[in-house]
Amino acid sequence: MATLKRGDVELLAPAGDWDCMRAAVANGADAVFFGVEKFNARARANNFVMDELPEIMAFLHSYGVKGFLTFNILVFEDELNEAKRLVEACIDAGVDAVIVQDLGLVKLIRELSPDFPIHGSTQMTITSPEAVEFTKPFDIERVVLGRENNLKQIKTIGEQAKLPMEVFVHGALCVSYSGQCLTSEMWGGRSANRGECAQACRLPYDLMVDGEQKPMGDVAYLLSPKDLAAVELVPELIEAGVTSFKIEGRLKSPEYVANVVSKYRLAIDNYFDGDRTAPSKEQMRELQQSFSRGFTHGFLDGTNNKKLVEGTFPKSRGVYLGRVERVLRDAVVCRIEAPLKRGDGIVFDAGDPTKKEEGGRVYDIRRQGVKMEGEAQEDTVLEIVAGRNDVDLRRVHVGDRIWKTSDPALDKRLRATFETEKPYRVFPLHVKVRGVLGQPLRSWWTDVQKGTTVEVSSELALEQAQKRPMDHAFLEEQLGRLGGTLYQLEKLDAEMNGELIVPVRELNRMRREAVELLAGERPKPPQYVKRSVDVYADAAHRAAALQEGGAPPHASSASVSGAALAQRNAASRKGAAQLTVLCRTLPQVEAAVVSDVGMIYADFEFIKQFPAAVELARRAGKPIALATPRIHMPGENGYHANILKLQPDAVLVRNTGALYYYLRARAERPNEKFPQLIGDFSLNVANHKAADLFAEAGCDLITPSYDLNVQQMFDLLERSDTSKMEVVIHQHLPMFHTEHCVYCTFLSEGTDYTNCGRPCEERRVSLQDRIGMSHPVRVDEGCRNTVYNAIEQSGAEYLRSFIDLGVSSFRIEFLEETADKVEEVIGLYSAAIEGRINGTQVWRSLKAINQLGVTRGQLVK
Structure with missing residues (x-):
């Protein structure tokens, strides 16, 4: 397998709403995946609406970010026309790919367009080279592998199947193979294959062995896995041939998106800069703080059932602080294992998450009775005052685990990355300038990342300079004043035929016009072929035969077509x-x-x-x-x-x-x-x-x-x-x-x-x-x-x-x-x-x- 270059590796972030999308772009995502209305596997997310697709794609493309629409559910017979309309809207808006589970939908998309990009969802349960080969006649350009594949298998699939691979690297793990879970469907009529997962895997169960209940202590969540965090494995994943690093979380907060994306952006960039240093303890804590049921490498290192499921709690806990050593009148004593400060949120874990847990904001921290200011560092014995009246310390016991559930200072820092008036990222400009006395100053501005060039000329002719002519340094200073725009001047090629000048205001106008023209080119959607298709035309002969024989009594008027x-x-x-x-x-x-x-x-x-x-x-x-x-x-x-x-x-x-x-x-x-x-x-x-x-x-x-x-x-x-x-x-x-x-x-x-x-x-x-x-x-x-x-x-x-x-x-x-x-x-x-x-x-x-x-x-x- 060819060695991957920096530009070959994509960081793919989730977005359940506009804030999450902004957070992803601001923190270095190369691509974003999102859903609209009902046709996606996160029906509970805020999601976007179909009419927003042009605006979404214009925003993403202006920053050089790709947008993938999640269409990763099964499509029922009476929904095919609605599905067709959404695909057509994606083609028109320039969506960079749709992520698809249903192979019937793949067939429909290929009838609509031979070149519109399709990615095979993890819901397709693609876990082998042969499964990848099965997709190739439909020109699926990328596959999202099952979360159960390990690094060795991922490398084998890449080497044998030779198709770009997308792999989940962070977020919640489903205990069931994606696309193969029918629990929500069976117990509540809420299908996981329809984006309505009720998370039955996060419920408590008793283990029955040969008909007898096995005592399990505080282990009750037998099917609830820890969360995936593979940031430490970024080098191994790149070397295994993974081309897209996917972060789970379309139900998560924008702070979560900002946090996780920034950590993986740094890890990927460090690898290509030759730095294979593991993430710091503080970076891992910050990841845990945004959301964590405990971290694991999932199946990437191979199967380790003991590490995958702990079984004592089903929900995010945050950062582990330590255990209660003493309960005082207004505080608890704990030797903390992570930094803590006033305002942080904590919860006391007595080992039964089904019961109400005591917790609240840290009101004060004391050391041997003396109030501390600032942040206490790990391995410090503290008296933690959790609120004034909202924590009942009578329900807290020696030995209870303490978790830091929120860090307002971290959230504020993360929000600052995307709640800003400044552009989220800037792109290099190459500018070429040519000047001849008595003629307009000509300039060519190239957006290097986008590959587009615009030409802008002065409205005034160049004159002989009486004092300071426009030399390279002068032009670089004036044309490089690009603060607040999407661009920064990376290279200037100036060739002036003599000592020439135009007014500075004219250079400013040329700069503004060039930036406006280039920025207008960035959001333009790619062009795909789009055909007119009748989604039921391929079943018309069956419909005719059925009508000839009389429709069965249960058939609705909207669904008449069928068996010969x-x-x-x-x-x-x-x-x-x-x-x-x-x-x-x-x-x-x-x-x-x-x-x-x-x-x-x-x-x-x-x-x-x-x-x-x-x-x-x-x-x-x-x-x-x-x-x-x-x-x-x-x-x-x-x-x-x-x-x-x-x-x-x-x-x-x-x-x-x-x-x-x-x-x-x-x-x-x-x-x-x-x-x-x-x-x-x-x-x-x-x-x-x-x-x-x-x-x-x-x-x-x-x-x-x-x-x-x-x-x-x-x-x-x-x-x-x-x-x-x-x-x-x-x-x-x-x-x-x-x-x-x-x-x-x-x-x-x-x-x-x-x-x-x-x-x-x-x-x-x-x-x-x-x-x-x-x-x-x-x-x-x-x-x-x-x-x-x-x-x-x-x-x-x-x-x-x-x-x-x-x-x-x-x-x-x-x-x-x-x-x-x-x-x-x-x-x-x-x-x-x-x-x-x-x-x-x-x-x-x-x-x-x-x-x-x-x-x-x-x-x-």
Whole structure:
């Protein structure tokens, strides 16, 4: 890999509002990412509005800063026209790129414009070179890697895939893989894939081991990671080939943005200046002060489950000061571990963040009873007076931790960086001047960073100087008076033919005109191709066929288009629809192979069980599919090679990296029988364009996203080729999918799979929430954890509507069910498909036989 130069590395900052955007620019960001209205993954941020795009981009471009619009959510069928309008507005305003999750949206953007820049969001779950390769036909110019990739993997991806890489370096860590979290969707109808994350990972849970609660002391936040802070790793990241350093935080304050951006700006500049000195203790404290749940390098150093999650608190604490040593009448005694002064905010941490915590402003600091002025330094024993009447010291105990939660002086200093009338940054000017007696003075002004040149001439002719002629020094002084503008004179090339002069006021006018012309050029947007597109034209033939056969009763007038009539009629015939069954244990497979289901999926924790499942299916004459893991990391292709050696009838493919691997393998074996490729829910197909994209790529069947409610599912199916759709009709929803291993963290002394002793092979863990529901935690071959919802969900009531829309394949997914339960559930759904009972009867029967009950889940909102 070629060595990166200073200009190759971008510092990318978040902006949730105008103050944050100004703070980012003022403190050295090369680019800013921001969202508008609903189409972004931070619905709770203030965000901007679409009409502001020209103003935003003019502001950013005037300072040479790029602007990226976050479009990193799934787009539902009835939103495609609205999404198109926003993309068109981005093209017109000169947005430098859109950050996209939904591959259907990628397809739409490429229909609108062949050259408008697209960045693949971390929500795409791109974690391997193969996943990057999958994006290349769509001319995605940059990918945002998953936060779970380590430095070695990042370097491998860069060397193999040769596409610019963006990596998160600071801010909150999601415990789940981005794009693979369904918890908010399941529990509150607030989808993380729609920017509405309810942060269920920050809630307390009890650890249940083999059905018994494990005592955990004050550790309750089992899924709440510390915050990422990789400023110390800037040299390693640059040398690994990272071209964009991304700071998380569109919900954070402008002071946070100013603080973090300035620290990373300094670290990057220091590296290219040859200085690899680590950030100072004071710099790290300032970073903690703006926001910190405790800092970690995340996964960049590799997996260390013990460091990732501490588990004692879920929210920002700030800077650790020390522990209470004594409680006095009006103060506490503490040997402080960080500087402290009057006015700072503190909180007393008794170990239970769910209860009201005492805290307030520091009213006074004393040393042995004597009031101190100024700032007390670390390793000083202080008497800290926290407020007058707002802190109840009776609720403070010896041993309580003390945190410095705010520093008004630091905030004031940070605000001063962007609350100023001065320009936030200035750019070098090269000026060339030529003068001939009797002619106007000619000048050419070049904005070096922008690359534009303007010519300005004097309105008066040059005259012979009687006293002091205009020499180089004189011109440099007059033309260099650029204070308060975006420019500073870096180089002057003056060639005067004789001792000449024009009035100083004329030089001033020329300078002002040149600056105004150059400044007017900076905000001009880049020009991209923009075509006129009907977003539903590619589904028009399906709409015509459906109208010919009559729209189904549930179809809204706004969503009429859909499945081909022949498919619909065929699927409606008795027996045309079939059940498939996903099994997670061999006893489940044994029960399923003697039923009349159309295919068995084997999805086991350990690949060593696959041959037995294949053998069971072969003996029963049943087709069998083997499931891939949800994640595909560099160096994991051996897993997929082993799947192909077992010659299954199909592969359930759960990520684009694995899909690329199988598509390439199929292309390399044109004369061999190759398994069907079935795209699973985790590919996040939420609209017909995404469905078409995966079908065109080579998927034989596609599973719609679990983010769809029932009307959104109808809308999708009405415009899609439903002969290529399989709908999951019964399951335990897989909520979190995470690199963080609960088994390793809390059931072993180890830090990762190499030294944990693999307690997952002997124990069964679940997480019990605040209402007493226990959610099973299962591992996969890559030692990743999936937390499944405790309650099964069923879409049985919609079976007939789905069949009417042409769907002919329905999947049941089992988790911990016994063989008898497998047989019973298959029987109920078979009866429903054959019309012997209705979907409501299925649902009621399941509720009656399952002590936890069954919910209709995400299909209903």
